[in-house]
Each structure stands twice: as C-alpha cells, then as structure tokens.
Amino acid sequence: MTQAVPGTRRALVVRGGWDGHQPEAATDLFLPFLREQGFEVQVETEPEVYADRERMAGIDLILQSTTMTEISWDALVGLRAAVAAGTGLAGWHGGIADSFRNSSDYLQLVGGQFATHPAKAPEERVGDQTDNYLRYTVEITDLGRSHVITAGIEDFELDTEQYWVLHDDLIDVLATTTHPVRPWHPWHRPVVSPAIWTRLWGSGRIFVATPGHGPDVLEDVNVRTVIERGLLWASRTESE
Template sequence: MTARRALIVRGGWFGHEPVDTTEFMRKFLEKQGFSVDVHESPAVYADADYMAGVDLIVQAVTKSTIEKAELDGLRAAVAAGTGFAGWHGGIIDSYRNSADYMQLVGGQFAAHPGCDPADRTGEQSDNYRPHTIEITDLGRNDPIMAGVDDFVIDTEQYWVLSDPYMEVLATTTQPVREWDAWHEPVTTPSVWKRYWGQGRVFVSTSGHHLDVLAADPVRTITERGLLWAARH
C-alpha cells in the first residue's frame, strides 16, 4: 500500500516557532504512515504536478505573502481533494495580502487582547492570558472533539474575523475590561472545519508555541484535525 503524502509548508515570523512545531507534528504524521515532505516557502503550491500527489498540507507560515500562482495552486489542490490544516497564526495570519486565501480558510486573526497596558513590557507574554476554550454543541458530537470538555489555557487568545461557512467545534470569548474599547463580550471561533470542493480544511487557533501545541487537549484536537483533513 502506498503511503499517503503530507506536505509541511513553514516559515514567516519566527515567534510562532514554525520549525519546532512542525517537526513535532511531523513525527506524529510519520507514525500515522504518512510520507512527509517539508518546504520552507509556499512556492511549492505552484507546482501542479507535485500538488496532485499531496494528501495533506500542514501549513505554519505567519505574517508572510503569497504569489498569485502559489495561491491558485493551493486552492486548486484543496478543491481537488488535498486536505489543508494548521494552527494559530500559521494558518489564519499567513497571507494578509490575499482575500482569496482568507476565503479558503474562513477566518483571519484580528487581535489578541492582552494584559493591562500599564503592565506591558513589549514581550510576547503581554498577550498571554488565561481563557476558556468552550466546546460547542456541534463539537461535542464531532469525532475531532470526542471526550474533550471546556478547558482553560494561558496563552494568546485569538479574536478572529470569520465567515459562517464553517462547522465551529469550539469558541472562546473576549471579556470586557476597563481598558478595552469594546462594550460587550465577543465570542469567536476557536476550532473549526469546513469543506472546499473535494477537500477539507481544519483550523485550531491554539498553538502559539510548541509548549501549547504539545499539551493536551490542544495536541489531541490538532492531531485529530490533521487526520480528518487528509484526503480520504
């Protein structure tokens, strides 16, 4: 039996640890029987012949750009059945220059409201805050979230702009605090999946650093999401 092929595309902002996080998930995919290739830019997306043989794309690219031929190749591959999956800014803060990319994934990072401005030091930890990931009714009946209850993590909480064409498996709520500009709590998707042509897209917003990604239940949710997205 021919092994399924996974493609890891990584790069962009180093603060999201694209190498460490993808190497961690690479080991998981190899244990699941995937042959895994790694590319350090989205240029490979423009190679139609290669992409036709990819069963799963795992992307970890933050704050970067994508060329038209690369994006067209990605969208065509997913529509033809290649799975597309990722976590945190590596998938929903990848290519701010492309509305077509945002349409594919269904959500875009907007903010991660952090601590009191008076306490900020300019470090990434300014944006770490304990918050709850709440499993939706849909999520409680989905295999990706099986056995997972609401949980609290202390890391970046993503405020996400999203569209309604998704199956939301978990949400998170930004509260109102005295220094915030908004006037009521804001609930946005935290874990979702969607179908694109013959392909599947999976997103989890948790995974700022390897320590977050590697800890359960984030690890379990992400691993299940990758397998769900892969070509069936």
C-alpha cells in the same frame, strides 16, 4: 526526494514566515505522529511549492505553519485548486489563520482571519510577547461534542494568546472563546470568536485551531489531541 511506496499517504509541511511562532520547532512536534500514521512527509520552507500542480496532485494533506509573509498568484491558485480537488489543509494559530494577509482569496479559502489578540491591563505589561498572554477558556460547541476532532474533550483553559478572529458562516465551529469586557479595552459587550473550526471546500477539508502560539501551547494535551485528530480528519484519504 524519497520515492513513495504505492498507496502511501503523502503530507506536505510548509513552514516559515514570522520566527516568533517557531514554525520549525512547532511542526517538528507533529512529524513523528504523521509518520506513525503512515504519511510520507515532505517539508518545504516556501509556499511557492503550491504552484507545482503535478506535485500537489499527489499530496493528501498540507500542514501549513506560515505566519504573515506573502504568496504569489500562481501559488495561491495552486493551493486553492489542490484543496478543491481533495487535498486537506490544516494548521494552527498564525500559521494558517494569519497567513498571506494581502490575499483575500486565501482568506476566503480558510474562512477565518486573525484580527488581534487582546492584551493584559497596561500596568501588567512588560514589553514582550507575554503582554498578550491571557487566561482564557476554549469552550466546545454542541457540534464539537459529537465531532471526531473534539469528541470527549471538555472545555479547557490556556494561558496564551487569545485570538480574535474575523470569519464567515461557511465554517463549522467546534469550539469558541469569549473575549470579555475589560476597562482597558474599547468594546462594550463580550465577543465570541471561533477557536477550532472545519470547512469543506470542493472535495477538500480544512481544519484550523487558533491555540498554538509556540511549542509549549502545542504540548498541552487538549491542544495536541485536537490538532492530531484534525490532521487526520483533513487528510484526503479520510474525506473520500
């Protein structure tokens, strides 16, 4: 491992899990940005790194892109301890909001969990991932209009998976998206889900953006801007 220069910020990228979210290609989009911002970037493919307390104590930012899969108890304890001590945790889509489904303690840490992404009308489906691509709007909240992550960004549209998220009241919602009532869906009134949120946990900061199914969505100027700002906001040196 490269020796860090004293005072250098350290980012740990943990990527893996379900291949459909292209965790390697997706996170590769942001590695040059992190390095340009002065981070020494370390990359791991397993969450077990979180169990290394000594190593985690020197990490300022975790960029996690690990959909589904599992996490050991020691790794989970290490992750929660690192964030509570000031390490930032950030990510997008299933890489953070659909990780480690069997761990309620992880879900509590992040504050929001993927439930589903509603599909197109049955007659429009072709049997691949695009069945779940819908045109929808990401709407900036009043808080989001003044927050450094989303300030200056207007409501924007995407054609991709629209996440339905289960969440608690400890998150600060910077943007939402509304699931409308459609004849082929079973709900009877529009459902509003958080699309971008932050969370304070001990001395640490957590940032989540639900858009980001693949590199094409991450290249959207609004999505990319929000994520880059979110990475910086979550970092320990920003939160001190």
